[in-house]
Amino acid sequence: MSKWMIATNNEGKLLEFKKFFEGKVYLESFKSIGKKSPEEPHKTFLENALEKARYASLVSRLPSIADDSGLVVDYLGGLPGVRSARFASVSSGRKRQQDEENIKKLLGCMRSAKTFAQRRCRFITMIVALKSHDDPDPIVSRGVWEGLVAFEPKGERGFGYDPIFYLPEEKKTAAQLLLHEKTEVSHRGKALKKISLELFKRFKN
Numbered sequence: 001m002s003k004w005m006i007a008t009n010n011e012g013k014l015l016e017f018k019k020f021f022e023g024k025v026y027l028e029s030f031k032s033i034g035k036k037s038p039e040e041p042h043k044t045f046l047e048n049a050l051e052k053a054r055y056a057s058l059v060s061r062l063p064s065i066a067d068d069s070g071l072v073v074d075y076l077g078g079l080p081g082v083r084s085a086r087f088a089s090v091s092s093g094r095k096r097q098q099d100e101e102n103i104k105k106l107l108g109c110m111r112s113a114k115t116f117a118q119r120r121c122r123f124i125t126m127i128v129a130l131k132s133h134d135d136p137d138p139i140v141s142r143g144v145w146e147g148l149v150a151f152e153p154k155g156e157r158g159f160g161y162d163p164i165f166y167l168p169e170e171k172k173t174a175a176q177l178l179l180h181e182k183t184e185v186s187h188r189g190k191a192l193k194k195i196s197l198e199l200f201k202r203f204k205n
Contacts, residue, residue, distance in 0.1 A: 001026050002203060007056035007066035009037050010095070012159030017065070019183050020192050024200075028060060035059050045070065045082060045126040050138060058133035063203045067188060069125035071161045073106070073149060075113045080106065084160070095159070103153055103164055110149050116168075119149040123165065123187040129199055139198050143191030147174070158182065 003026045006017050014029050021027060030037055038055040040048040045068040053066035070084030080087035080102070088101035113119050122144050129139040145165075153163035155175025162174035174182060183189040 003028060003062055004203060005029075005033075005056045005060040005062040005064040007037070007052040007064055010159070013067070013069075013188070015179065016183060016186070016188055017192075019179055020189065020196075025203075028062060030056070033060055040068065040082065043082060045124055046128070046140070048082060049126045049128040053128040053130045053138070054133050057130050057135070061132075063129070063131050064133075065127065065129045065199075067125045067127045067191070069123060069187065071106075071121055071165070072124055073110070073119075073121040075118050075120075075149075076109055079109070099160055103161060106149070106161065107152070107164065113149070116148050120146075121149050121165070122146045123161075125187040125191050127188070127191045127195060129195065129203070131202060139195050139202065141191040141195040143187035143189070143194070145185065145187035145190070 005028045006014060007030065008014055009030045014027070018027055038052055040051065042048045042051065048068035049066045052068065053064045056066055057064035068082065070081050072078050072081055084102070085098070088098070088105040110119060125143045127141045127143070148166045148168060150164040150166040150173055153173070153175070155163050155173045157177065157179070158175040165174040167174065170177070174186070
């Protein structure tokens with residue numbers, strides 16, 4: 001079975017990747033090789049994903065896949081965007097607490113948006129795959145998941161903003177979906193489906 005490097009220390013994100021590639025490839029992560037995630041200094045999802053993919057392949061000497069994802073809210077002019085994971089500042093470094101603080105801050109910013117028409121948002125992901133750190137021909141894919149900012153958190157599954165990402169057609173938040181349901185419709189799942197054939201063709205050896 002091929003071994004690939006997934007450029008993340010986010011357990012929820014890693015679980016989604018593992019679900020998608022289940023039984024097809026073996027996935028390493030930064031945690032499994034004892035490395036920290038690199039900085040994400042850029043202003044676009046694509047640039048940050050490429051930065052992470054190159055670093056992951058360099059330190060692991062494996063083909064790498066990286067994504068940079070975030071929530072884009074029209075009412076806030078695109079925020080939190082590339083700063084989605086660190087929208088609110090907390091000092092503990094605990095992922096769950098950071099998620100809770102991010103949600104609290106976002107709901108505070110949306111307090112004056114009284115109708116769902118004002119609360120349109122989307123999850124965006126850019127996925128970059130490289131055969132090596134100096135691969136001149138990255139595989140790139142974009143996925144979008146449309147939704148609304150809920151008025152309050154609901155659901156215990158998922159991570160990040162999932163408890164307030166409301167899906168009108170499902171009448172649920174992303175945090176109320178089962179993992180396999182989320183993988184089918186999410187921004188990350190869509191982007192992975194777009195590039196999966198090319199990934200296996202390029203990374204088969």
